[in-house]
Amino acid sequence: MPVEQLESFLNNPAMREALSVVFERSNRGSEELQWADVEDALSSGQWGRLIETGVLVSGGTGFTFANPERVEQTLAEHGHLSGTTGGGVEIESESWAWYDKAAGVAALALFTGYWNTGIRDLIASFDNIILAPITNTLPFYAVVIILAIVTGLYSTVLQSQLMDHEKIRAYQERINELKERKEAAKERGDDEALEQIQEEQMESAGDQLGMFKLQFRPMVWIMLITIPVFLWLRWKVRGGHLGVSETGLVVPLAGAVSWQEPLLGPMSTWIVWYFLCSMASRQIIQKTFNIQTSATSSS
Structure with a gap:
């Protein structure tokens, strides 16, 4: 055979x-x-x-x-x-360490800065002490590029190092396996097998939660730096802290637009510029250093 x-x-x-x-x-x-x-x-x-x-x-x-x-x-x-499961190995449930939980609490506290002006101004003022030498030397659009590269590198490395790709792959394979078995049982009209597979799906319902915890762990640490950066950018633009010459950008099709002017739907120019720079820098960093940030099936 x-x-x-x-x-x-x-x-x-x-x-x-x-x-x-x-x-x-x-x-x-x-x-x-x-x-x-x-x-x-x-x-x-x-x-x-x-x-x-x-x-x-x-x-x-x-x-x-x-x-x-x-x-x-x-x-x-x-x-x-x-x-x-995947190779006969039991998947152990993921448990966050105390420092992961502390980082999560800190990220939530920073997140309130989006709505609370006092918290936002406090965080942005502290960031401005660090970023002032750069903003005094370079134009604002270049500062955004630098921040996008720094946060892109930081988030890419953290996502690669803190995410357990093997365990996420095992979760995905087990979920996909149950789906395929269920479809096969439906095709041949095997009600007994369907009932057994549904019971297995009920027992493995924790897999979705396990995957979420694994995927969200690096996000918590990433938010510790990306939220303060974003709050500083918002404070800089909307708080009137830009220089007189920092009016905006010249964008293809749209022409000259101010930093606060809506560029893509309701999103202002500075938000669109930051996200474009951030996404581009992440792609370049991943390709240049061959960094894996997502679990891929081994099949």
């Missing part, structure tokens, strides 16, 4: 489910099965393919796996045996 044949079955949700069902009902390959033992869960075509490809061979009174050890190993490696 070629390993390639097993791999092709695992890449097909319907055949993957069929193989798993037959393996479990044969007591992990130790007992012979007849068509009547699995006709409630498999189609005759699926049963026939398992026999034609040599995965199942004729025994004394029924059919058995030609190489149950290889089948079990292959299913376990791909996380398709009951009680296993």
